[in-house]
Amino acid sequence: DTTVKQNPRYKLARVGKPVNLICSQTMNHDTMYWYQKKPNQAPKLLLFYYDKILNREADTFEKFQSSRPNNSFCSLYIGSAGLEYSAMYLCASSGTGSNTGQLYFGEGSKLTVL
Amino acid sequence: AQSVTQPDARVTVSEGASLQLRCKYSYSGTPYLFWYVQYPRQGLQLLLKYYSGDPVVQGVNGFEAEFSKSNSSFHLRKASVHWSDSAVYFCALSLTRNMGYKLTFGTGTSLLVDP
Numbered sequence: 001d002t003t004v005k006q007n008p009r010y011k012l013a014r015v016g017k018p019v020n021l022i023c024s025q026t027m028n029h030d031t032m033y034w035y036q037k038k039p040n041q042a043p044k045l046l047l048f049y050y051d052k053i054l055n056r057e058a059d060t061f062e063k064f065q066s067s068r069p070n071n072s073f074c075s076l077y078i079g080s081a082g083l084e085y086s087a088m089y090l091c092a093s094s095g096t097g098s099n100t101g102q103l104y105f106g107e108g109s110k111l112t113v114l
Numbered sequence: 115a116q117s118v119t120q121p122d123a124r125v126t127v128s129e130g131a132s133l134q135l136r137c138k139y140s141y142s143g144t145p146y147l148f149w150y151v152q153y154p155r156q157g158l159q160l161l162l163k164y165y166s167g168d169p170v171v172q173g174v175n176g177f178e179a180e181f182s183k184s185n186s187s188f189h190l191r192k193a194s195v196h197w198s199d200s201a202v203y204f205c206a207l208s209l210t211r212n213m214g215y216k217l218t219f220g221t222g223t224s225l226l227v228d229p
Binding site: 050090 | 221
């Protein structure tokens with residue numbers, strides 16, 4: 001099974017409210033990623049976990065948090081959603097051991113902030 | 115900082131015609147290069163990758179791409195497209211292949227194949 005699952009698929013949030021997005025994979029991959037995708041823009045890497053080590057991009061450092069309680073799960077947390085957070089959030093995973101450069105992506109979680 | 119440019123936001127071709135989707139990158143060295151495809155209502159999937167060696171790399175479903183260091187390009191080609199190739203194609207690069215791949219994506223090219 002090479003599936004990455006994301007929940008929820010659609011999320012409606014009010015400005016100022018928290019948002020929690022969940023991702024899971026069963027491929028025993030050591031790395032899990034979160035990308036943000038807005039219309040007509042490139043997917044933008046927000047952060048990734050290599051094993052238990054969290055790496056956050058400098059320009060999104062303060063805006064997003066994440067946790068990885070075990071190898072299979074990874075969450076993306078927004079403490080106080082703003083209108084600019086409306087986007088598709090893509091989770092992906094990869095296995096360094098295979099060294100293929102292949103990231104496996106989920107179908108995405110579409111967040112709309114009102 | 116590195117970047118990826120896909121100059122064509124939308125491309126329309128007739129079924130059976132040949133295809134080239136353009137990708138230019140900006141990086142002083144030789145990055146690891148990828149093409150991903152996103153079919154409707156699906157996640158992104160890897161088409162092919164280039165690390166080193168032969169500049170022409172083969173991918174799935176008859177796709178190939180050619181790396182050119184002199185042109186800083188990694189164009190995607192297919193000899194004869196099928197209607198099922200209609201999708202969004204993303205070019206991407208990574209500077210690392212250990213402890214994770216930090217992919218920098220282009221904005222994508224939406225391909226429509228007329229049946």
